[in-house]
Amino acid sequence: MTWRRSHMNSTLTRLRTAFFPLLLVALSHVLPAGAADPGITAGSILIGQTGVFTGPVAEPALQYRAGAQIYFDMVNAKGGIHGRKIKLLSYDDKFDPKLAAENARKLLLEDKVFTLFGLIGTGATAASMPLVSEHRVPVVGSLSGSDGLRDQKLKLLFHTRASYSDETGKMVEQLKSTGVKSIAVVYQDDPFGKAGLKSAQGAFERQGVKPVIEAPIDMNKLDTLASTVAKVAQIQPGAIIMVTAGKASTAFIREYLKTGERPQFFGVSVLSAKALLADLGADAHGIVIAQVVPSPQRTSYGISKEFLEAAQKANSKDITYNSLEGYLTAKVFVEALRRAGKDLSREKLVAALETLSNYDLGGFVIDYSNGRRAGTSFVDLSIISKTGQFLH
Numbered sequence: 001m002t003w004r005r006s007h008m009n010s011t012l013t014r015l016r017t018a019f020f021p022l023l024l025v026a027l028s029h030v031l032p033a034g035a036a037d038p039g040i041t042a043g044s045i046l047i048g049q050t051g052v053f054t055g056p057v058a059e060p061a062l063q064y065r066a067g068a069q070i071y072f073d074m075v076n077a078k079g080g081i082h083g084r085k086i087k088l089l090s091y092d093d094k095f096d097p098k099l100a101a102e103n104a105r106k107l108l109l110e111d112k113v114f115t116l117f118g119l120i121g122t123g124a125t126a127a128s129m130p131l132v133s134e135h136r137v138p139v140v141g142s143l144s145g146s147d148g149l150r151d152q153k154l155k156l157l158f159h160t161r162a163s164y165s166d167e168t169g170k171m172v173e174q175l176k177s178t179g180v181k182s183i184a185v186v187y188q189d190d191p192f193g194k195a196g197l198k199s200a201q202g203a204f205e206r207q208g209v210k211p212v213i214e215a216p217i218d219m220n221k222l223d224t225l226a227s228t229v230a231k232v233a234q235i236q237p238g239a240i241i242m243v244t245a246g247k248a249s250t251a252f253i254r255e256y257l258k259t260g261e262r263p264q265f266f267g268v269s270v271l272s273a274k275a276l277l278a279d280l281g282a283d284a285h286g287i288v289i290a291q292v293v294p295s296p297q298r299t300s301y302g303i304s305k306e307f308l309e310a311a312q313k314a315n316s317k318d319i320t321y322n323s324l325e326g327y328l329t330a331k332v333f334v335e336a337l338r339r340a341g342k343d344l345s346r347e348k349l350v351a352a353l354e355t356l357s358n359y360d361l362g363g364f365v366i367d368y369s370n371g372r373r374a375g376t377s378f379v380d381l382s383i384i385s386k387t388g389q390f391l392h
Contacts, residue, residue, distance in 0.1 A: 051120025302362025
């Protein structure tokens with residue numbers, strides 16, 4: 001009897017040893033989706049992005065993504081985070097919020113990304129929010145300064161740039177301090193432009209100043225800007241704040257200069273200096289652009305020095321404000337991954353992001369403490385010089 005019991009126990013032990021691993025494999029295919037967050041494997045983390053990567057306003061998005069990829073490639077070359085390499089999957093939404101929503105749905109439900117990263121534009125970010133809320137997916141970074149996207153109810157959206165209120169507030173404050181009171185606002189007639197206009201209106205109100213005119217620009221009719229320019233020029237403003245991006249900016253300035261007038265042109269951070277210089281040449285001299293990150297050329301900032309070295313090592317020519325913003329946003333994301341630990345989940349990523357209190361990336365500070373989601377209010381005004389360089 002003793003021998004039979006011993007033999008039976010030995011047999012059961014061998015069976016458990018042989019079949020238990022197979023049982024675990026089988027169960028991994030039938031466990032409910034909530035058992036583990038998607039996009040995570042033993043060796044990788046898949047994240048997703050939607051943005052405008054083609055067309056007249058694509059340049060800031062392309063630069064932003066290039067900067068982020070430089071950092072991700074650098075991290076991956078060192079083995080990743082907790083042994084996992086980061087893969088960024090991007091879809092072009094052609095600056096169409098409806099397509100952006102479709103892209104977000106595809107990323108989350110078909111590609112099954114772990115999280116969303118660096119959403120490009122106000123429309124794309126806003127269009128993605130319903131799915132973000134429904135699936136409890138954190139979003140790190142948005143190339144938008146919309147104040148509406150900084151609503152405290154949007155707890156899953158972590159910003160790494162200042163708001164349009166911060167940007168336009170700095171512009172109005174600067175103009176008021178130099179005695180310029182006749183200020184016009186031109187804006188793209190789309191979600192991005194309207195969000196920027198609303199922020200500008202708040203900035204004017206805080207400074208006790210009223211814009212002399214608010215003029216919309218139809219992105220589909222850039223070849224018929226003469227009437228818009230005529231309305232603005234008739235008032236002869238001392239300065240024009242442009243809530244525009246890409247071709248809309250250069251088209252408006254070029255048309256306005258035909259009037260023979262040269263007011264001070266101010267642009268929000270998504271206005272590409274590279275495009276201005278390419279399209280306007282010497283006429284770009286004197287244009288002021290709000291910047292939400294330090295100059296990538298100012299090596300007195302640790303983050304700029306680090307970025308320059310990384311870009312040069314990667315043989316990248318994308319050394320711009322937008323690419324630095326993408327780079328530092330990737331750095332914030334990676335630091336949160338590191339703090340979240342090897343047993344990664346979306347919930348742990350959010351908790352890790354919330355531990356970033358006065359996190360200094362090298363002269364640029366991110367602070368998500370006390371429930372903050374707008375991690376920075378950094379704004380610097382830069383002027384395009386005669387040589388095409390920025391003066392601060």
